[in-house]
Amino acid sequence: MDMTGLNMLAGWTTVGDTIMIEQMPIFGGYTGGVEETAICDVATTLASFGLFSGNFHLDGPIHIRWGVTTAKETLQIAAHAAAAIDANTDLLLANQYYPMAGPCTEMCLLETAAQAMVDTASGRELLSGSAAAKGVVQDKTTGMEARVMGAASQATCGMKVSDVNDILAKLVPSYEQYYTCAPAGKTFQECYDVRTVKPTAEYLEVYDKALATLRDFGLDIKQ
Amino acid sequence: MAATRALTIPDVYERFVKGKKVPEATWDYEIIPQNATALKEKYKLNFGDRIIPEDKETMNNLFQAGLEMLVSTGFYCQDLGRVLKISEEELWEGIRKTPTKLILGEGKDIARFYPRHGNSSVKPIIQGGPTGSPISEDVFVQVMQSYAQEGIVDNLVNGVMTTIEGKPAKTKTPYEIRATMAELRAVKEARVRAGRPGMGV
Numbered sequence A: 001m002d003m004t005g006l007n008m009l010a011g012w013t014t015v016g017d018t019i020m021i022e023q024m025p026i027f028g029g030y031t032g033g034v035e036e037t038a039i040c041d042v043a044t045t046l047a048s049f050g051l052f053s054g055n056f057h058l059d060g061p062i063h064i065r066w067g068v069t070t071a072k073e074t075l076q077i078a079a080h081a082a083a084a085i086d087a088n089t090d091l092l093l094a095n096q097y098y099p100m101a102g103p104c105t106e107m108c109l110l111e112t113a114a115q116a117m118v119d120t121a122s123g124r125e126l127l128s129g130s131a132a133a134k135g136v137v138q139d140k141t142t143g144m145e146a147r148v149m150g151a152a153s154q155a156t157c158g159m160k161v162s163d164v165n166d167i168l169a170k171l172v173p174s175y176e177q178y179y180t181c182a183p184a185g186k187t188f189q190e191c192y193d194v195r196t197v198k199p200t201a202e203y204l205e206v207y208d209k210a211l212a213t214l215r216d217f218g219l220d221i222k223q
Numbered sequence B: 001m002a003a004t005r006a007l008t009i010p011d012v013y014e015r016f017v018k019g020k021k022v023p024e025a026t027w028d029y030e031i032i033p034q035n036a037t038a039l040k041e042k043y044k045l046n047f048g049d050r051i052i053p054e055d056k057e058t059m060n061n062l063f064q065a066g067l068e069m070l071v072s073t074g075f076y077c078q079d080l081g082r083v084l085k086i087s088e089e090e091l092w093e094g095i096r097k098t099p100t101k102l103i104l105g106e107g108k109d110i111a112r113f114y115p116r117h118g119n120s121s122v123k124p125i126i127q128g129g130p131t132g133s134p135i136s137e138d139v140f141v142q143v144m145q146s147y148a149q150e151g152i153v154d155n156l157v158n159g160v161m162t163t164i165e166g167k168p169a170k171t172k173t174p175y176e177i178r179a180t181m182a183e184l185r186a187v188k189e190a191r192v193r194a195g196r197p198g199m200g201v
Helices: A003-015 A034-050 A072-088 A105-120 A145-157 A163-176 A202-216 B009-018 B024-042 B056-073 B087-097 B137-148 B174-193
Strands: A020-022 A056-059 A093-096 A125-131 B076-078 B080-083 B102-105 B109-115 B125-128
Touching: A003 A020, A003 B009, A034 A072, A034 B024, A034 B056, A056 A072, A056 A125, A056 B102, A072 A093, A072 A105, A072 B056, A105 A125, A105 A145, A105 A202, A125 A145, A145 A202, A145 B125, A145 B137, A163 A202, B009 B080, B024 B056, B024 B080, B056 B087, B076 B109, B125 B174
Parallel strands: A020 A056, A056 A093, A093 A125, A125 B125
Antiparallel strands: B076 B080, B102 B109
């Protein structure tokens, strides 16, 4: 925490704003491995409420090598931290999305869906995304990624956690193997008619294909 | 000992000011990794191969380890180079004071933000948006509309407008706040275009 943050909090708490506190623990950084990073994730999440008057917390464990939230290790950290806090409090928990691949690619949609399954089944209350192409390339995010995030979450709700884990054991390696050569995808202007804000037929086909792949992995996802 | 009350922001500031001086490198390279590793061993944490935990023991042990990490290690302020401490009782008082239900947005477009617990059959809130990704000024409204018009999306999160009136929205320049205000106007327009003017942002 720095003084700028504390000053902003002083203002927000005074006027009664709803306060979201964001923190993204780095797997492979100072905190080390998955268990150590999850411990620090729980600690800082609790600090958001106990020290900084947050109303809900936005997580986002990020992989030091890949710069994504969709890698197995970062999904594992997010899931364990959420489930631990969920089992012991009524705090409101959120997570954010940074897939490797860009929009209009099946890989991007599969990464987003995998994280939505994890966040939903580990008890989180809000899913925030998605910053495709690691959130660093201009205009490489679109509403279609949020559509798959929501659809995958809805399909996961109420499933047995062991069944969700079984699907993830197949789904996550299916895209992780392409991290070194992930498709860059297309810009918003290439994915949508900018005047009507309708997605292109090409993106709708990619979306349908991604849903078919998710069904093949065992997720009963609807259009 | 019972807590006097949950800590306020001024309380936190006072504790930082009176906290122990610690070099940032010592905090980052020694205190955090050493304490995290010690707690991993104390609570025998090993996540194995499953992504989502399936047993309560792991969940409870991780919660206790995280709580102990915060209480025993404290929290660092890099501007002051000092560490504050919070007791377990004060932490729980803060958690108890936190609202467990929130309403995001206004009117017919509200999203109810309530605890789910486990893999509930209740869908989480879907917050759509670029999540801080850089977005061109000339398509900012359309990008945000692409999220607002999705039926599954309940709430919005902004991208970052990269220019304002053609100038880079650089931090610590007047363009930074002008771009931020332009983002807010653009999101309002996107919500109206999508027919959901009360959506939360």
